[in-house]
Amino acid sequence: MNHSTADRDQRAPVEVRKDKNGIDQVVLQNSRGASARVSLHGGQVLSWKTDRGEELLFTSSKAIFKPPTAVRGGIPICFPQFGKRGLLEQHGFARNKIWLIDDNPPPLPTNYSPSKAYIDLLLKPSEEDLKAWPHSFEFRLRVSLTVDGHLNMLSRIRNINGKPFSFSFAYHTYFAVSDISEVRVEGLETLDYLDNLCNRERFTEQGDALTFESEVDRVYLSSSDAIAVFDHEKKRTFVIQKEGLPDVVVWNPWEKKSKSMADFGDEEYKQMLCVDGAAIEKPIVLKPGEEWTGRLELSVMPSI
Template sequence: MGHSAAIWDHRPATEISKDWNGIDQVVLRNRQGALARVSLHGGQVTSWRNEHGEELLFTSSKAIFKPPKAMQGGIPLCFPQFGNCGSLEQHGFARNKIWIVDDAPPPLPQNESDGRSFIDLLLKPSEEDLKCWPHSFEFRLRVVLATDGDLMLISRVRNVDGKPFSFSFAYHTYLSVSDISEVRVEGLETLDYLDNLCRRERFTEQGDAITFESEVDRVYLSSPNVIAVLDHERKRTYVIRKEGLPDVVVWNPWEKKSKSMVDFGDEEYKQMLCVDGAAIEKQITLKPGEEWTGRLQLSVEPSSFCSEHLNL
């Protein structure tokens, strides 16, 4: 047949290979044939496919994969800031650094170690980083592909400095959708949000769900830990579960903004939606020796699954 045995024997597997820039990437597989790809450039998940080989994350066809530019798509990590303020680059520097495989990760809980494929990565600040953000930290990232195909990201940030520091954070998650005008987000009704299109003015969500007919760039505050993104055309629902991340960013650039972005196709806004678990409005503050943990779990359910089951 010409196929290696590994393709047919769907044991959980973790492989490290090089991408076309020569940067290490980790491929996680589960027994059913689902797959996740994690680049050591930025600790960024660049692909998440279900057992049928369908890509669940969006990546722009014009994305620039070459460091020091973060890729437009997948799940970039925004740390130690989200957005653009002060001397730091937009969304912070973590997504533009080369991470290393962590040789001393925290142990997996016993009930989580069976049948899961995972990788542990580590980022520490360089001399250059300390000049623009003078705080010593250890950022540990675990990416897990579960037996049922769920994707989990667990971030741990530890203060190894002699003084407290504060930071913002987001899992900038680009979901692949069939048609943005057919998508609705449930779980954010009645919440206050900061509108980045109106100088971060504060509004209250009035709709019974969020739907899209123009550019949206909002930070929803004090959000529930379960959010649903319903894609009517594909008859599937993304379920986003989070811990340690009180805010949710919802972003779609729409037509005009898409045309102004060099690494984004003019019409690609129709096929993507960012829904990010985040901590933005109130920064996280760590004293020396303290550690913060932020978890994100992504799963996909058939469309018959509705938000009433989510305890929103």
Template sequence: MSHSGAAVVEVTKDKNGIDQFLLQNPRGASARVSLYGGQVLSWRSERGEELLFISSKAVFKPPKAVRGGIPICFPQFGNGSLEQNGFARNRIWAIDNEPPPLNPNYSNGKAYIDLLLKPSEDDLKIWPHSFEFRLRVSLAAEGNLNLISRIRNINCKPFSFSIAYHTYFSISDISEVRIEGLETLDYLDNLCEKERFTEQGDALTFESEVDRAYLSSSGAIAVFDHERKRTFVVRKEGLPDVAVWNPWDKKSKSIVDLGDEEYKQMLCVDGAAIEKPITLKPGEEWTGRVELSVLASS
């Protein structure tokens, strides 16, 4: 466990006996990570404000995935041959005892935890590919949250996967937020059978259900929350796409682990690889990283 620069990691257990890790930085920001799904369940600013949404009806009991925080959708995002959004988010991960070496600048003042997922025999029956998925969650001195994934093919044949960090941001009111950084991008609209469109607006605002994958975004994505006077910034590497989702009122009523009105307090903006799956040759490793930060805005 790291204790550099008064950054600390505390271990607790949830009610199912599964380990959780509380990362804290010297300024009082924190993040809570569970071995269940390798999922971030809380990210708080130094003022103690919760920045992630967790549904009041979330089920914290395996094998159900937890609705909120940052579920990791792997090896499939959305629907396909596997259960929706893949199986990584409802498996018990392990502590990684052989994490890749750290660059010393990187570890300075950061609290971090290294997790590892390997497929079980049952997983290999539904998705017959051997892999090691290493996940580092770190909280920087300035309060930014970083998630770095390294996925290695330890098979003797290639495999492909899609992936998303399905980040549920906590917002004041969905009608009051806007997203910038998606201008002119093509997107696949899941409400129109994945038809391809081009974003025409200079900011995305919400007045009905949105379920889109914006393609090949290279810059930062900013989520402006006027009422709370804060802006989330999403930066990413190795993840070309951005999924944007809000279920709105009708869909929310059909989601059992989401309150009927809770869609107003959440917005999912995911760093992802969706359109072109990532293919790994035997022995090859892929790295993808998301950095989340929050700024006070006027």
């Protein structure tokens, strides 16, 4: 019996509700009361809460929830590119499209742990997408919540084109933090990074941990598969585990940039930090019929 049959038999009920723009949102809840909310606008996780109801993701008070604008917060999916180049919009089109609920996904990879609370989503290119990026694909996304309240995201992108194509990718995760000046990130020490504030010039991380006192916009290259974000004031640590995603984006817009963003509050940079599992420096290349898998697991634990 494959996972998709096995876990469907004991699957937790999934609630689907509409937002104020009539877009379906799926609410996942585990047996202990932790929850996640996923919008079909962008296949985007908008909320992830502990069993005590504490929100772990940041969403701007000025976020726009109406396609084709991307939602500022949660976990936007950047595909088929990260950043801006060519005909494609900033960070690609996946985060702006309406996804479908996938009722019959193909079997999951054998090393993937099944969960009772999950949703499968599907994105296929529209005519408009094919004009900007002329490649046929199927993008399957499973979002699941484990018994322990971990948030899992599994992306599977298949080339159903007659020729190879390449893409870059990121789970652009906005973590909610108490105060950015009280946060440190570990797991990036000694890595090379591309600094987007210095024309993507390459540097090497010198510190034992990354702390924040000004704007940061970096792509750390070939990182380990586990990164930790410590929030001293809230005494909690986010752990980011990833597979198929060699790079890590770290972003905080700080004061000046925040004021230039229409969908972001002037002071909100203090309450958020983006740390993304990503594949950016070396684009993923898929031959016809090939499939790529990228997995992210987010967990939170108390820290001293």
